[in-house]
Amino acid sequence: MIKRMKEKIIHGLFFLNGLLVIAALLGIFLLLIVTALPAFKEIRLSEFLFTAVWDPTSYARPSYGILAMLAGTLLVTCGALLIAVPIGIGTAAYLAEVASPRVREIAKPVVEVLAGIPSVVIGFLGIVLVGPFVARIFHTSNGLNALNGSVLLAIMALPTIISLSEDALNAVPVSFCEASLALGASRWQTVILVKIPAALSGIIASCMLGMGRAIGETMTVLMATGCAQAMPHSFIDPVRTLTATIAIELGEVAYGSTHYYALFAVGLALFIITFMVNLASDVILHKYQNVVK
Amino acid sequence: MKSVKIIKISAGNFSFWYGAMKALSGISMDIYENAVTGIIGPSGCGKSTFLRSINRMNDLIRGSRADGAMLLDGKNIFEPDVDVVELRRRVGMVFQRSNPFPKTIFDNVAYGLRVNGIKDRNYIAAKVEKSLKDAALWGEVKDRLRQNAFELSGGQQQRLCIARALAVEPEVLLMDEPASALDPTATLKVEELIHELKKKYAIIIVTHNMQQAARISDYTAFFMMGELVEYDQTTKIFTNPSKKITEEYITGRFG
Amino acid sequence: MKAKQAEEIIGFLLLRLCMAVIVVILCVIFYDSITKGIGSVSWEFLTAMPKNGMTEGGIFPAITGTFLVTVITAVLAIPLGMGCAIYLNEYAADTMVTRLIRLSIRNLSGVPSIVYGLFGVVLFVQFMRFGTCLLSAGCTLGLMTLPWTITASEEALKNVPKAYREGALALGATKWQSIRTNVLPYAVPGMLTGTILGLARAAGETAPILFTGAAFFMPFLPESLFSQFMALPYHLYIMSTQHHAITKVRPLAYGTALVLIVLVFAMNFSAVVIRYHLRKVKKE
Numbered sequence: 145m146i147k148r149m150k151e152k153i154i155h156g157l158f159f160l161n162g163l164l165v166i167a168a169l170l171g172i173f174l175l176l177i178v179t180a181l182p183a184f185k186e187i188r189l190s191e192f193l194f195t196a197v198w199d200p201t202s203y204a205r206p207s208y209g210i211l212a213m214l215a216g217t218l219l220v221t222c223g224a225l226l227i228a229v230p231i232g233i234g235t236a237a238y239l240a241e242v243a244s245p246r247v248r249e250i251a252k253p254v255v256e257v258l259a260g261i262p263s264v265v266i267g268f269l270g271i272v273l274v275g276p277f278v279a280r281i282f283h284t285s286n287g288l289n290a291l292n293g294s295v296l297l298a299i300m301a302l303p304t305i306i307s308l309s310e311d312a313l314n315a316v317p318v319s320f321c322e323a324s325l326a327l328g329a330s331r332w333q334t335v336i337l338v339k340i341p342a343a344l345s346g347i348i349a350s351c352m353l354g355m356g357r358a359i360g361e362t363m364t365v366l367m368a369t370g371c372a373q374a375m376p377h378s379f380i381d382p383v384r385t386l387t388a389t390i391a392i393e394l395g396e397v398a399y400g401s402t403h404y405y406a407l408f409a410v411g412l413a414l415f416i417i418t419f420m421v422n423l424a425s426d427v428i429l430h431k432y433q434n435v436v437k
Numbered sequence: 438m439k440s441v442k443i444i445k446i447s448a449g450n451f452s453f454w455y456g457a458m459k460a461l462s463g464i465s466m467d468i469y470e471n472a473v474t475g476i477i478g479p480s481g482c483g484k485s486t487f488l489r490s491i492n493r494m495n496d497l498i499r500g501s502r503a504d505g506a507m508l509l510d511g512k513n514i515f516e517p518d519v520d521v522v523e524l525r526r527r528v529g530m531v532f533q534r535s536n537p538f539p540k541t542i543f544d545n546v547a548y549g550l551r552v553n554g555i556k557d558r559n560y561i562a563a564k565v566e567k568s569l570k571d572a573a574l575w576g577e578v579k580d581r582l583r584q585n586a587f588e589l590s591g592g593q594q595q596r597l598c599i600a601r602a603l604a605v606e607p608e609v610l611l612m613d614e615p616a617s618a619l620d621p622t623a624t625l626k627v628e629e630l631i632h633e634l635k636k637k638y639a640i641i642i643v644t645h646n647m648q649q650a651a652r653i654s655d656y657t658a659f660f661m662m663g664e665l666v667e668y669d670q671t672t673k674i675f676t677n678p679s680k681k682i683t684e685e686y687i688t689g690r691f692g
Numbered sequence: 693m694k695a696k697q698a699e700e701i702i703g704f705l706l707l708r709l710c711m712a713v714i715v716v717i718l719c720v721i722f723y724d725s726i727t728k729g730i731g732s733v734s735w736e737f738l739t740a741m742p743k744n745g746m747t748e749g750g751i752f753p754a755i756t757g758t759f760l761v762t763v764i765t766a767v768l769a770i771p772l773g774m775g776c777a778i779y780l781n782e783y784a785a786d787t788m789v790t791r792l793i794r795l796s797i798r799n800l801s802g803v804p805s806i807v808y809g810l811f812g813v814v815l816f817v818q819f820m821r822f823g824t825c826l827l828s829a830g831c832t833l834g835l836m837t838l839p840w841t842i843t844a845s846e847e848a849l850k851n852v853p854k855a856y857r858e859g860a861l862a863l864g865a866t867k868w869q870s871i872r873t874n875v876l877p878y879a880v881p882g883m884l885t886g887t888i889l890g891l892a893r894a895a896g897e898t899a900p901i902l903f904t905g906a907a908f909f910m911p912f913l914p915e916s917l918f919s920q921f922m923a924l925p926y927h928l929y930i931m932s933t934q935h936h937a938i939t940k941v942r943p944l945a946y947g948t949a950l951v952l953i954v955l956v957f958a959m960n961f962s963a964v965v966i967r968y969h970l971r972k973v974k975k976e
Contacts (some may be wrong), residue, residue, distance in 0.1 A: 147520075147522065147866055148520065148522075150866075150868070151867055151868055152780070154868045155783055155867075155868075157775075158776075158778055158783050159780075159837035160774055161772060161775035161776050161778075161779055161785065161791045162775075162776050162779040162780060162784065162789075162790075163789075163793070164772065164776065165776055165793050165796045165797055165800065165838070165839075165842070166792055166793055166796045168791075168796070168800060168835060169796040169799055169800050169803075170796075171811070171815070172800075172803060172807065172811045174809070175811055175814050175815060176810065176811070178787055179810075179814055195832040196717070197741075210747075217696060225875050230710075231710045231713055231714070232710075233710075234706060234710030234711075235708050235711050235713075235714055237710075238710055238711045239711070241707070242704050242707050242708065245709070248708075251711060251715075253964075254714060254718055255714065256960070257718060257957070257960070258714065258717065260889075260892060260893070260896075260956055260957065260960050261721060261896075261953065261956070262893075262895075262896025262925055262953075262956060263896070263898065263899075264896070264898045264925040264928050264929050264952075265721075265725070265896070265928065265949050265953060266721075267929070267932075268720060268928055268929075268932045268945065269724060269725070269949075270911035270950050271932055271933070272724075272932075272942070272946075273720070273724055279799070283788075288859050293924075299717055302714065306714070321933075323881070330696050330699070331701045332696070332699060332700035332703040332704060333699075333700075335703075336703070342879075350852060356802050357802075359804070360802070360804025360806070360807070361779075361804070361805075361901040362804065362805060362806040362898070363898045363899055363919060364931060366933075366934055367929065367932065371929060376900065383774070387806045387899070390806050390809075390810065390964070391806060391902055393900060394809075394810070394813070394902070394903050395902065395903060399818070405874050407810075408810060408814075411806070411807050411810040414804055414806070414807060415803065415804070415807050417804070418802055418803065418804055418807075419799060419803075421802075422798065422799055422802035423799070424800060424804060426785060426795075429802065492862060494858065494861070494862065497858070497861070499785060501787065522864055522865070522866050523771035523864065525862055525863070525864045526863070527863025527864075529862065529863070530862040532855065532858065532859070532862075534855065535857075536853075536856070536858070536859045537735060538859060538860070538874055539858055539878065540858075548860065548865075548874075549863035549864060549865070549874070551873075552860070552863065552864065552865035552866070552869045552870075552873065553864055553865075598859070601859075601863065602862070604864065605863055605864055607841060
């Protein structure tokens with residue numbers, strides 16, 4: 145009987161441990177809401193979402209509009225995806241189709257190693273390497289702008305896109321490819337016309353996850369995009385993202401001020417955006433799995 | 438066999454489901470002490486399900502459900518107050534594929550004792566030796582008890598699994614095609630062992646091999662599509678079955 | 693026929709080029725940080741306190757701080773991650789709650805690191821009154837590492853054959869006995885591999901510790917769990933963007949970057965070595 149009780153207790157403890165994960169996610173969400181809410185006593189939601197001026201420290205009239213940052217985040221992320229998606233899928237296709245097993249043994253760790261480099265190091269190299277390079281080509285003063293950020297975020301998103309896309313490509317049944325090859329298609333045609341379309345939802349899901357990573361990335365964009373407080377007009381404008389704003393300002397703000405709460409509202413917006421992107425990736429992936437079944 | 442027959446296990450209108458699929462329907466049969474009961478039938482006939490119901494191993498499968506009675510010494514093992522862990526100690530099982538743990542030979546046999554709370558080292562050592570002797574493996578392994586069990590041959594591994602089951606002093610021994618992965622010599626050894634073991638235990642063995650069933654079992658049950666077609670003394674089943682379909686099966690016309 | 697072949701050759705060439713880009717990126721990162729960083733790295737750099745407003749001296753407190761905060765992260769993330777993985781793989785039935793747990797894990801791993809930082813500020817720094825310190829930062833990083841630890845641990849548990857569990861249960865072992873004696877011993881090395889990879893990522897993170905405990909400049913070691921600390925990634929951030937003499941301290945920044953990279957790679961490498969040995973043992 146004691147044995148049975150003990151088993152029940154152990155089961156219960158592990159169950160609680162499992163629930164902790166749900167509690168953590170809910171906790172993050174709720175704490176963000178609770179801490180962000182007081183901001184909207186003084187800021188209208190429409191001002192927060194649809195105006196472009198973020199100037200919380202102005203003596204005359206502080207303004208809290210995240211539109212410019214939102215645009216900055218989107219601009220940098222889109223730029224990153226424009227670079228990372230083709231290269232990422234290409235590399236995944238190389239690993240899945242072209243590389244010999246021996247090359248793959250070496251190439252896969254290369255991708256893993258790239259994934260392991262801390263974001264702050266990438267940001268640093270953005271300042272000392274990519275920055276001067278961009279400055280020379282576009283004749284800007286220091287090269288800290290959206291383009292720089294996009295290049296760095298692409299590097300950060302690439303490992304995610306590559307490894308998940310490769311998984312998706314490898315999951316395509318061999319019979320599909322054999323059928324295509326037996327009909328006289330070349331291996332290239334088979335990859336383009338059969339394999340990639342068959343793995344498409346997995347590939348899209350991987351790109352969405354890469355996108356989620358890019359949106360939420362802080363240090364690289366904080367260090368390399370110039371962090372200017374204005375609506376960006378092109379890739380060579382300096383921009384400031386949602387993440388960078390929090391990172392720059394939270395350290396200097398008084399606890400309990402409207403500015404403090406407003407920064408949590410920015411965090412909440414960030415949380416919701418990444419949550420939606422990840423959820424969409426999840427839904428796409430599950431649909432795909434059901435089709436295969 | 439001619440002495441008084443003691444009923445060890447008794448299935449009464451026993452049915453079993455995996456989710457919506459009915460795997461066993463209305464099985465009623467008595468299984469006797471100190472005898473080998475063979476269960477034969479084509480693949481998917483429910484014979485393994487029946488075997489795994491006797492120690493409630495099927496509980497591990499999600500969505501499974503039992504109905505009717507399965508009595509062990511007159512007590513229904515599916516009643517809620519039954520301690521499944523204790524039941525599994527009383528009803529030992531040997532699996533189709535030998536599944537020694539990746540531990541030493543000694544630790545494999547001692548495992549069941551230790552999880553049942555026995556700490557006395559001398560007792561464990563003596564029990565391991567006795568179990569290995571009972572499983573006719575002692576002579577082959579006595580000098581290398583500290584070696585990993587995976588270094589044994591397939592037949593030795595299976596006898597090790599039998600020794601492991603014997604160590605916890607079960608009353609019933611379930612064997613799920615214990616020789617199907619073994620070569621003829623190893624099979625013969627396991628069969629001789631089963632013949633020895635029935636002096637102490639009630640043994641129920643599922644087998645695909647008709648000759649094996651005829652050789653080693655005292656009673657034979659023929660299952661088909663989840664139903665018990667015929668159950669009788671082995672000599673009767675193999676020489677003069679009362680149902681045509683049984684005869685067709687044992688003469689190899691299907692299955 | 694010719695056109696088809698040419699198309700294939702060009703197509704595959706493009707794919708090779710993509711791979712080449714990745715290799716080049718990695719080589720540039722390594723080449724740049726090693727050639728420019730190695731000059732600053734010396735015994736003194738690794739073991740001395742920073743001096744003269746961080747324009748001279750070493751990064752010893754940053755190395756120690758990163759080490760300490762990673763230990764706290766491990767203490768938190770390893771048991772909780774393993775426990776959750778054990779629940780999911782060994783106990784959980786396919787219920788609504790289980791699916792919710794899995795959904796939460798996937799979404800937790802997608803939450804931006806700066807949002808973890810915000811969460812840490814509210815929960816650990818303020819609500820629990822830890823203040824900005826090692827403990828707050830470690831807890832924040834631990835929470836961030838949790839989803840990775842769970843996923844890796846579950847993978848390791850899945851690799852333990854079902855027969856080990858069944859064999860133990862058939863001998864009258866209770867569920868927990870079978871897990872403890874016949875599943876965990878074979879899963880733990882695999883669990884550790886995945887966990888170390890997660891910890892390496894945590895050690896290199898900056899955003900979650902920005903406001904939960906990392907100090908700008910602190911020329912002594914943290915005295916307790918409730919002290920602030922210097923950390924390698926945050927130090928690199930400061931040396932490259934916030935310092936009053938950025939160009940002058942650039943070599944020190946390079947040196948810090950190199951040390952950080954080496955540290956993260958040493959952790960990754962040890963994980964890979966464990967994995968390699970594991971495979972070898974399995975084959976035998």
